[in-house]
Amino acid sequence: MYFRYFFDWRKNSVDIKQKIKADIKSLIISALNEAKKENVLNFDEIAPFAVEVPKEKAHGDFAANIAMVMAKKAKQSPVKIAGVIKEYIEKSLSFYSSVPIEKIEVAGPGFLNFYLKKDWAHEALYYILKEGENYGKQDIGNGKKVQVEFVSANPTGPMHMGNARGAALGDALAELLKTVGYDVTREFYINDAGNQIENFALSLEARYLQLLGYDAQIPEGGYHGEDVIEHMKEFIEKEGDKYLNVEPEERRRVFVEYALEKNIRRMKQDLENFGVVFDIWFSERSLHESNKVMDTIKMLQERGYTYEKDGALWFAATKFGVPKDEVLIRQNGIPTYFAADIAYHKDKFDRGFEWVIDIWGADHHGHVPRVKAGLAALGYDPEKLTIIIMQLVRLFRNGEIARMSKRTGRAVTLADLIDEVGKDAARFFFNLRSADTHLDFDLDLAVKQSEENPVFYVQYAHARISSILRTAKEQGIEFDVENFSEARIKQLVGLLKEEPEIELIKKLAEFPEEIRIAAENLSPYRIANFTLELASLFHSFYNSCRVLTDDKDLTKARLILIFSTKRVLKNAFKILGISAPERM
Missing domain, CATH: 3.30.1360.70 (Arginyl tRNA synthetase N-terminal domain)
Structure with a gap:
C-alpha cells in the first residue's frame, strides 16, 4: 500500500x-x-x-x-x-x-x-476518513472573487420551469466553485424597471378598476394571471376604493410597490423552499436611480462608440464584430434594457468581482455578444464574463406533456413543482443534464420509490449504508473510525480484495478529480452522474459481499468502505443541494 x-x-x-x-x-x-x-x-x-x-x-x-x-x-x-x-x-x-x-x-x-496493482486506490479510504466533509475540496480558485447570477426572473408573477432549472443549476454551480476554492457570491437581478413594469402597473390598475365595477382593459402585452387579481382583491380589502380619485400615475406607482413587494417576498420563500439562498438581491431600478445607467452611456459616448439616428442614441456594436448596432436611448428619451444591462455588468466588476458568471435562458442567446461588446467598449475584459445558456424544460405526466399544475390547474410554477415531486427530486433531475441540452422532466418518475428513479436510487444507497452502520452499532461492533491509526486502517483495508470492493474503492478515489473536472468545465451535472455511478457500484458490492461477517477484521474493513462511500455521497449531495437521508 x-x-x-x-x-x-x-x-x-x-x-x-x-x-x-x-x-x-x-x-x-x-x-x-x-x-x-x-x-x-x-x-x-x-x-x-x-x-x-x-x-x-x-x-x-x-x-x-x-x-x-x-x-x-x-x-x-x-x-x-x-x-x-x-x-x-x-x-x-x-x-x-x-x-x-x-x-x-x-x-x-x-x-x-x-x-x-490491484490495491492502488486503497489509500483513498484513509484520506476520506481523515478529511471527512473536506474530501474532494481543492484550491483551484485560490480565493478569486466570483459572482454567479442566476434565475433573475421578472418579479411580475410566479417563477416558471426555466427559473426552476436555472435555480438548481446556478446554486449547484456556485457550491461547486466554492468547493474548489473560489470566493463565491450568489446574486439575483430584480428586473423592476422598464416596459414589463409599466405593463404590470397598467394590468394591476385595470384589475383594480374592474373589481370596483368600472370598465377597464388590460393593455396589450399586459399580465392576465390570477395572481394579479388576487393582489388587487387583497389591496381593496386593506385600502378600499380610496385610490379611485388619485392621479393614475401615482395610483399605478402604489400598486406596483405593493405587488412587487409581495411577489419578491414570495420568490424568496419559494427559492428558500428549493434550498436556494441568494447573497444579494440587486434592483435594476437602483441603477437608474443612482444614475449608473446614464453614466455608463456617457462613458460610451466619450469613448466614441455611440451615434444618433432616427432620434435615438445607438451603440456601435458592429465595431466589436456584433451583427447589428443596438439602441441605448429610445426616441422618447428612455434608456433601453440593453443600456441597463451594460451598466449592471459594469457595476459587477466595479464591485470587485474578478469573474462573473451569468445563467440565461435560450431566448437570450443573441444578447451574449452585445453585452460582451458593451463591456469591451467600456475597457473591461469581456473574457471575464462567462454566460451559460440554458435550454428549455418539458414536463411530462402520464407520458404526455404537462402544462397544468395538479394543485392549481394553472401553469406549473416552481412552488407547484416542489409540492408535486419535492425539492430533492427536482434539483437532482435538473442537474442530471448539461445546461445546453433540452430536458424532459418525468413527473411520475420523480416520485417513484424505486431504482428507476435516479434520486431515489442515490439517496437509498446513503440510507442503506446508514442502516448497516446502525445495525453494526446495535450488535456491539466497535467502529470508532476517527481514532483508527494509519497503520490500523492500512491493515484493515488491505483485506478488501474482492472485485466489487476494488471497483467501489476506485470510484471513491476518483471523486477529487471529478470535482476538479466539473468545476473547470462549469458542469455540476458531472457530480450528479458520479453519484449514480457510485450508488450503482455500492449496490453491486452490497449484493455480492456481506458487510457484517463472522470475521471481525473483515467486517471492520467493509464498514470502513461503506462509511467512506456514505461520506463521498454526502459530500456530493451537498454540492447538488439535496438531502442525505439516514432512513427511507
Missing part, C-alpha cells in the same frame, strides 16, 4: 489518481533521459505528451502517447521507442516503490499501457 502523501486537507484534498498520473509522467521523462544518456535514443527535447485513462478497461489503468509524439524527434518507430521506455521504467521501479505499477505493455501503434 502507498500511504505517502502529506497535505493540508482543509485546503486541498488528495487526488490519488492525479498523483499517480504525475508519477507515471516523471517515470517516462526519467526513462527518456536515461535512454538518451546511454545513447539508446537520440533527441533534442521531450515533446509534450498525455497520460490518460483509457476508454477500454482492458487497456490498463493509464495510457501514454509519448512514443508517438517522440517518433519524429528520435527518428525511431513509436513501437521501438515505447519498448525502450518500458524497459527503462521497469529497471527503475525498484527505486520507485511508491508507484503502484503492476505491469507495462506496448500496444497498437506504440501506446504505453500501465496496469496498476
Whole structure:
C-alpha cells in the first residue's frame, strides 16, 4: 500500500489518481533521459505528451502517447521507442516503490499501457476518513472573487420551469466553485424597471378598476394571471376604493410597490423552499436611480462608440464584430434594457468581482455578444464574463406533456413543482443534464420509490449504508473510525480484495478529480452522474459481499468502505443541494 502523501486537507484534498498520473509522467521523462544518456535514443527535447485513462478497461489503468509524439524527434518507430521506455521504467521501479505499477505493455501503434496493482486506490479510504466533509475540496480558485447570477426572473408573477432549472443549476454551480476554492457570491437581478413594469402597473390598475365595477382593459402585452387579481382583491380589502380619485400615475406607482413587494417576498420563500439562498438581491431600478445607467452611456459616448439616428442614441456594436448596432436611448428619451444591462455588468466588476458568471435562458442567446461588446467598449475584459445558456424544460405526466399544475390547474410554477415531486427530486433531475441540452422532466418518475428513479436510487444507497452502520452499532461492533491509526486502517483495508470492493474503492478515489473536472468545465451535472455511478457500484458490492461477517477484521474493513462511500455521497449531495437521508 502507498500511504505517502502529506497535505493540508482543509485546503486541498488528495487526488490519488492525479498523483499517480504525475508519477507515471516523471517515470517516462526519467526513462527518456536515461535512454538518451546511454545513447539508446537520440533527441533534442521531450515533446509534450498525455497520460490518460483509457476508454477500454482492458487497456490498463493509464495510457501514454509519448512514443508517438517522440517518433519524429528520435527518428525511431513509436513501437521501438515505447519498448525502450518500458524497459527503462521497469529497471527503475525498484527505486520507485511508491508507484503502484503492476505491469507495462506496448500496444497498437506504440501506446504505453500501465496496469496498476490491484490495491492502488486503497489509500483513498484513509484520506476520506481523515478529511471527512473536506474530501474532494481543492484550491483551484485560490480565493478569486466570483459572482454567479442566476434565475433573475421578472418579479411580475410566479417563477416558471426555466427559473426552476436555472435555480438548481446556478446554486449547484456556485457550491461547486466554492468547493474548489473560489470566493463565491450568489446574486439575483430584480428586473423592476422598464416596459414589463409599466405593463404590470397598467394590468394591476385595470384589475383594480374592474373589481370596483368600472370598465377597464388590460393593455396589450399586459399580465392576465390570477395572481394579479388576487393582489388587487387583497389591496381593496386593506385600502378600499380610496385610490379611485388619485392621479393614475401615482395610483399605478402604489400598486406596483405593493405587488412587487409581495411577489419578491414570495420568490424568496419559494427559492428558500428549493434550498436556494441568494447573497444579494440587486434592483435594476437602483441603477437608474443612482444614475449608473446614464453614466455608463456617457462613458460610451466619450469613448466614441455611440451615434444618433432616427432620434435615438445607438451603440456601435458592429465595431466589436456584433451583427447589428443596438439602441441605448429610445426616441422618447428612455434608456433601453440593453443600456441597463451594460451598466449592471459594469457595476459587477466595479464591485470587485474578478469573474462573473451569468445563467440565461435560450431566448437570450443573441444578447451574449452585445453585452460582451458593451463591456469591451467600456475597457473591461469581456473574457471575464462567462454566460451559460440554458435550454428549455418539458414536463411530462402520464407520458404526455404537462402544462397544468395538479394543485392549481394553472401553469406549473416552481412552488407547484416542489409540492408535486419535492425539492430533492427536482434539483437532482435538473442537474442530471448539461445546461445546453433540452430536458424532459418525468413527473411520475420523480416520485417513484424505486431504482428507476435516479434520486431515489442515490439517496437509498446513503440510507442503506446508514442502516448497516446502525445495525453494526446495535450488535456491539466497535467502529470508532476517527481514532483508527494509519497503520490500523492500512491493515484493515488491505483485506478488501474482492472485485466489487476494488471497483467501489476506485470510484471513491476518483471523486477529487471529478470535482476538479466539473468545476473547470462549469458542469455540476458531472457530480450528479458520479453519484449514480457510485450508488450503482455500492449496490453491486452490497449484493455480492456481506458487510457484517463472522470475521471481525473483515467486517471492520467493509464498514470502513461503506462509511467512506456514505461520506463521498454526502459530500456530493451537498454540492447538488439535496438531502442525505439516514432512513427511507
